[in-house]
Amino acid sequence: MDSQRKKGILDVCVLAALKQGPSYGYELIRSVSVCVPVSESTLYPILKRLEAGGCLTTYRQEHNGRLRKYYQLTEAGEEKIRQFLDEWSEMERVYAFVKQMS
Amino acid sequence: MDYHQFLQEFLDALGPLSPEERQQISDYYEEFICDGIEQGLSEEEILSRFGSPQEEAARFREENPCSAPGNETAVFTPTGAVQTLDLSAKNVRITLAAAGGPLQIHYRYNPQRVRVENWQEGSVWHFRQSEIKKRWWHLFSFSAPQDELTIFLPPAFDGRLLLQTSNAQIRGKDLPVLKQLQAVTTNASILLENLGATTGLLKTSNATIALSHFSGNTLEIHSSNASIRMADLRAVSVSAGTSNGRIAAKKCQIREMSLSSSNGPITFERLEGERFDFTTSNAPITGTICGNAEEYRIQTGTSNAPCNPLSHSAPGQNKTLTAGTSNAGIQISFVGG
Structure with a gap:
């Protein structure tokens, strides 16, 4: 997949992966990669951007003698998921159009 | 290793x-x-x-283009005295901030991706940002990497700010009193607190507008599919409209206030004014107005739900209250100032 396109879609995949509850980096890569393969360097800016945009919050919690960073979905993040799902029906029409024309 | x-x-x-x-x-x-x-x-x-x-x-x-070297904050200053800042950008978050120093724009951007032009015409300072490469992923508006731009306003600045961006927030706090404030964006919220403008226009889509501690003359607020929240406003006339979203107003002194939504409730608390016009559909209108009900010519209407107060008028009334919705109740009460 084109790398920019992947980035856009990954944002919402990361948010969706947090829907079931807070998670940490390693686990996020594993759960998102089920759908789109993602690497550490790709995930980093996504997490930063989503945090800066208020879509997720972070906290640290002790795990095996170290502090692991956890990411938690916010109300704004849930709203983004809903927005994506709403926009998707529009994208489906675009997709159908492009497919039909080519 | x-x-x-x-x-x-x-x-x-x-x-x-x-x-x-x-x-x-x-x-x-x-x-x-x-x-x-x-x-x-x-x-x-x-x-x-x-x-x-x-x-x-x-x-x-x-x-990580933002972490890469090459993205530096550029500082822009006008060449002479400025009465109007006319700024247009895309996908840039705009922050308005009070400054001790002169009027300045700080913008962190990548010159390979974005072009910036600014020039002055008399007292008007133009600032144009444009993207050199189109980025298709703005289709998913929220996933675009956002550039940040901050406008520093000295306390003595009392001119006009005309701001236009897209897919990004406009926010500001503790600002001087302007002649005109126009803040227009899309798909992102507008959050402003503690400011004044003789005329104001706040406009976005699909996102919340929140305004508090504002004083001015006329103010227009437009959004869609999201809420509008207002608190502690002083103005002659305010008109706020959205769709599919709530409108809430609290402690406002506004001579003429018109709030309209659809499918979203209108709620208010301790409003003072002479003309109120509330319109929505499929959602209730509830709230309190400071004053005496006898002074208002009241026109209210809904369907399939209770309505209080009912329409009534008497000679000599020079204040008006109009409220209309459907399939939901109207409950407005008058309280002591």
Whole structure:
């Protein structure tokens, strides 16, 4: 997949992966990669951007003698998921159009 | 190579970074490596994912344009006295901030991706940002990497601010009193607090507008599919409209106030004024007005739900209250000032 396109879609995949509850980096890569393969360097800016945009919050919690960073979905993040799902029906029409024309 | 050594070489290969960001990136990678080891992988297996430290650093820089060197904050200052700032940008978050110094724009951007032009015509300062490369992923508006622009306003600035951006927030706090404020964006919220403008226009779509501690003359607020929240407003006339979203107003002194939504409730608390017009559908209108009900010519209407007060008028009334909705109740009460 084109790398920019992947980035856009990954944002919402990361948010969706947090829907079931807070998670940490390693686990996020594993759960998102089920759908789109993602690497550490790709995930980093996504997490930063989503945090800066208020879509997720972070906290640290002790795990095996170290502090692991956890990411938690916010109300704004849930709203983004809903927005994506709403926009998707529009994208489906675009997709159908492009497919039909080519 | 053990992972400490790997991290060290990787960070060095990233190039200049703020100490804070360097630490963040280091923590981030270290955590992955520790979690991988806990999952039963060997250090070599994990590190082999990345290739060499330099390869990973190159990938990281490519994926993280904001962390890459080359993105610097540029400071723009006008050449002479400014009465009007006319700014238009795309996908740029705009922050308005009070400044002790002169009027300035600080903009952090990548000159390879974005072009900035600014020039002055008399007392009008024009600032145009445009993208050199179109980025298709704005289709998913929220996923675009956002540039940040801050406008510093000296306390004596009392001119006009005409701001236009898209897909990004406009926000500001503790600002001087302007002649005109126009803040227009799309798909992102507008959050303003403690400011004044003789005329104001706030406009977005699909996102909230929140305004508090505002004083001015006329004010127009438009959004869609999202809420509008107003608190502590003083103005002659305010008109606020959205769709599919709530409108809430609290402690406002406004001579003429018109709030309209559809499918979203209108709620208000302690409003003072002479003409109120509330319109929505499929949602209730509830709230309190400071004053005496006898002074208002009241026109209210809904369907399939209770309505209080009912329409009535008497000679000599010069204030008006109009409220209309459907399929939901109207409950407005008058309270002592």
